Amino acid sequence: MSYRVGLVGKPSVGKSTLFNAATMNDVPEGAYPFTTIDPSVGEAYVGIDCAAPEFEEECEPNHGFCAEETRYVPVKLVDVAGLIPGAHEGKGLGNQFLTDLNETDVLVHVVDFSGTTDIEGEATEGHDPREDIDFLENELDMWYLDILEKGLKKFESTYQGPNPGDEITVQSVLEEQMSAFRIKEEELKQVILSLGLELDHTTWEDTDKEALAREIRKRTKPMVVAANKMDTPEAQENYEEITSDPDYEHLTIVPASAHAEKALKNADEGGVVDYRQGADTFEITGDVSEEQREGLEQIREFVEAFGGTGVQKSLEAALFEELGLKAVFPGTANGNWTKGPFRDCFLLPGDATAEGFAYHLHSDIGDGFLHAIDCRSGRQVGADTDLDHRAVVEIVTTN
Secondary structure, three states: OOOEEEEEOOOOOOHHHHHHHHHOOOOOOOOOOOOOOOOEEEEEEEEEEOOHHHHOOOOOOOOOEEEOOEEEEEEEEEEOOOOOOOHHHOOOOHHHHHHHHOOOOEEEEEEEOOOOEOOOOOEOOOOOHHHHHHHHHHHHHHHHHHHHHHHHHHHHOOOOOOOHHHOOOHHHHHHHHOHHHOOOHHHHHHHHHHOOOOOOHHHOOHHHHHHHHHHHHHHHOOEEEEEEOOOOHHHHHHHHHHHOOHHHOOOEEEEOOHHHHHHHHHHHHOOOEEOOOOOOOOEEOOOOOHHHHHHHHHHHHHHHHHOOOOHHHHHHHHHHHHOOOEEEEEOOOOOOOOOOOOOOOEEEOOOOEHHHHHHHHOHHHHHOEEEEEEOOOOEEEOOOOEOOOOEEEEEEEOO
16 A cells, blocks of 8 residues: 655766665666666655654554654655667667556656766766756657547547537546546546646647646646755755756755765674754764774764755655645544554545545545544544544444
C-alpha cells in the first residue's frame, strides 16, 4: 500500500547515488550515461512526529521504525533510467523511461546543480541547470500531448448514437485514453474549464492542447527538484540564481547532496558518527584519521547550512507538499492496546475522511462503519469528518 516516488533526470546527475543513500541499497553508480537501465525499486522512509509520546506510550512499529520521537514510514523509491532530449520520440531509453513513470505517484527530479554534466549526461563545465529542468518538463509535456492527441482522434472516430442522450463526451474518452495517469472524467472537465477552454475540442488551437497536456501532467505527476551536488560552490551559486528566477517559482527546489547523505549513513553504520537521517547535524563518535575528520567537517558545514543533506527533505516535500498526504495512526480511546501501541501509521490522501480511513484499513471495516473516535479528545466523529495530519483515530464498526 506504499506510495511510489520516482527518481527522474538525465544520466549521470547522481540519481543512483541518491537512491542508494535513501534506501541503503547497492545499485550501480557511475559517471557515464545509462548506468541505470532497468528501474531499481527500494524502500525509503518519510519522517513524521510520532504520536506515541503524547499518550505516554513507546511505539512498536509493525513497519518502518521510530527514532528520537520521529516515526519513519516506508515508501517505495524507484530509480528510473536516465532521460535524454527526444525521449518522447523514443530516443535513448525514452519509451522504457516513460512506461516506468506510470508506476509512480510523484516525481523527484534530480538535477546536477554544479553544472558539470551536459544535457545528455556527459562531463562538462558551466552547464546551466535550468536547461535540465526545462527539458525534462518539456519531455513529459510532449509525452502527455501525444497521448492526448491520440485520445482526441479516438473521440472523433467514436460513434455517438442517433439520440442526444447517446452522445459521448470528449473527457470520457480522454479518461479512458489516460487511464494510466488515474485522472477521472470530472477532473478532466475541471482542467479543461480552468484553462478557459470550451468542452468542444474542435475550438482548441495547438497551443491550447499543449497547455492542457501540461496542466494534466502537473496534476497527475507532481514534481520536486532535488538540487544535487549542493556541497560545491558552483551549485550554490546556481541555486541562488535559479531560486530567484520567477520562471521557476512554480517548483519546489530542495538543496541536496546525495554523496553527503550516503557518506553519513555509511559512517553511522560503521560506528564512526552518530547520525539520524534527515538531521541537520551529527556527532563524531569513533576514531578517525585527520583526513577523515576534515571530510566529515566539510559535510557538517554543508548540512548545518542547509538544514540537512536534502535527501530526506526531497522525499518528504514530494509526498507531503506536492501530493498533500497526511499520516494517520490507528488508536484506541481507552488505552487498551491488543497488539501493542502505535503499531501502524498510514499515509492517506489529503482529503481522507474517517470512513475513508476505515475502508483503507479493510473493506469489511468500512462496510460496517458506525463512527470514529478522535483519541486525543475522546470525541466521536462522523463518517465524513476530514482527518487531520497525525490524527490518532479508533474506528467503531459492526465488523
